[in-house]
Amino acid sequence: MNQTPATAATAPGITALTGPRQRNTAVAFFRESVRSRQTTGAVAPSGSPLAQRLAAPLPAPGGRSPLRVLEVGAGTGTVTRALAERIGPADRLDTVEVNPRFVQLLTGALRTDPVLAAASGQIRIIPESISHTPLPPKSYDVIVSCLPFMNFAPDMVRSLLERYMAALVPGGHLTFFSYLGTLPLRTLFARPTEAARYRAVAAVLADFSTRHSHGDGVGVAWRNLPPARVTHLRTPQPTADVAAPDSPVRR
Numbered sequence: 001m002n003q004t005p006a007t008a009a010t011a012p013g014i015t016a017l018t019g020p021r022q023r024n025t026a027v028a029f030f031r032e033s034v035r036s037r038q039t040t041g042a043v044a045p046s047g048s049p050l051a052q053r054l055a056a057p058l059p060a061p062g063g064r065s066p067l068r069v070l071e072v073g074a075g076t077g078t079v080t081r082a083l084a085e086r087i088g089p090a091d092r093l094d095t096v097e098v099n100p101r102f103v104q105l106l107t108g109a110l111r112t113d114p115v116l117a118a119a120s121g122q123i124r125i126i127p128e129s130i131s132h133t134p135l136p137p138k139s140y141d142v143i144v145s146c147l148p149f150m151n152f153a154p155d156m157v158r159s160l161l162e163r164y165m166a167a168l169v170p171g172g173h174l175t176f177f178s179y180l181g182t183l184p185l186r187t188l189f190a191r192p193t194e195a196a197r198y199r200a201v202a203a204v205l206a207d208f209s210t211r212h213s214h215g216d217g218v219g220v221a222w223r224n225l226p227p228a229r230v231t232h233l234r235t236p237q238p239t240a241d242v243a244a245p246d247s248p249v250r251r
Contacts, residue, residue, distance in 0.1 A: 050177060050221040051082035053230040054144050057173035061088025068139065070167070071095040072130045073146035077106050077116065083144065084119040093119070094140075096126045096133055103127045130160070135167035143168060145176040150186065154200040161208050170238040174212075178205065180220060180227040208233065 058069060069087065074080050074097040087093055097103050103125060110120040126133055130147070143164050149157045164174050183202055187195040209217060212233035221228045 047221070047224045048078070048082070049223040050228050050230070051079045053219055053221050054079050054146070054175045054177060055082040055086055057175060057232060058083060058086045058142050060086055061091065066090035066092070067141040069093045070135075070140045070143045071146070072143070072164075073097065074106055074125070075099075075102055075146065077109050077113070079144060079146055080106065080109075080123070081113065081115050084115050084123065087119055087122050089122065091122050093123045094126055095123060096128065096130050098127065098129045100127065135163050137166050138169045138172075139167050140172060141169055142173045143175075145174065147176070149176070149178065149205060150183075150198060150201055152201065154197065154204050157201050157204050158208075161204070165212065165233070165235055168235045170235055172235045174233045174235075175230060177221070177228045177230045180229050182226060205231070 058067065066088070069083060069091065071080055071083060071093065074095040080093070080095050083093055095106070097106060106125055109116050110123060110125075111117060116123065145160070145164065147160065149160075152160075161174075168174060183198060186198045190198065209231050212235070213231070214234050217232050219230045219232070221230060
């Protein structure tokens with residue numbers, strides 16, 4: 001996944017990829033990781049366990065109001081597929097991806113992948129950087145970010161997170177991930193300036209997690225290589241005595 005600041009890759013799954021489409025996707029992802037290491041963030045696409053954890057705040061359709069969902073950093077579509085499994089006919093999924101080769105793969109998958117094809121009428125691919133994508137206030141119920149935050153400057157990470165939270169309705173959900181246990185390795189082998197940047201980004205993420213997390217704010221997708229920590233943040237819930245037309249019932 002490749003954006004500027006951008007679409008990031010999620011962690012590779014432990015389960016081996018099988019089938020022509022999965023093999024082609026893995027090869028394409030690896031090529032892009034070589035071409036743009038800083039913005040792709042990994043050498044393989046997300047595994048299903050990580051994708052399912054990132055998509056978990058989106059309740060299954062049925063008995064709820066239509067939801068608006070934003071995915072940032074679609075890459076080859078593993079998380080997109082997990083989200084597509086959960087959206088209903090009245091929902092909308094906007095998926096942002098700047099890498100033209102990934103966009104081409106995603107566009108084709110909307111026709112050929114059974115899950116994505118079934119939801120293709122509700123999915124809109126936005127082929128640009130999230131930096132250039134308008135995010136109106138209170139415009140989404142769920143945001144899933146797959147960006148490699150550790151590859152960016154601390155101020156950029158803070159700005160992205162603030163934009164995400166402002167774009168969520170009251171009680172809205174934001175999920176993102178980081179690789180478990182990689183910060184010590186990054187700082188150990190990095191130049192002093194890079195090590196300081198890693199620590200500053202980690203501090204920004206920790207601050208946001210502290211201020212906006214709730215009971216199930218952090219989980220770990222152990223069946224990823226490396227395992228990935230999934231962070232789940234929420235905007236403040238509307239008060240009980242105030243109607244919230246922007247915020248349909250969510251869990």
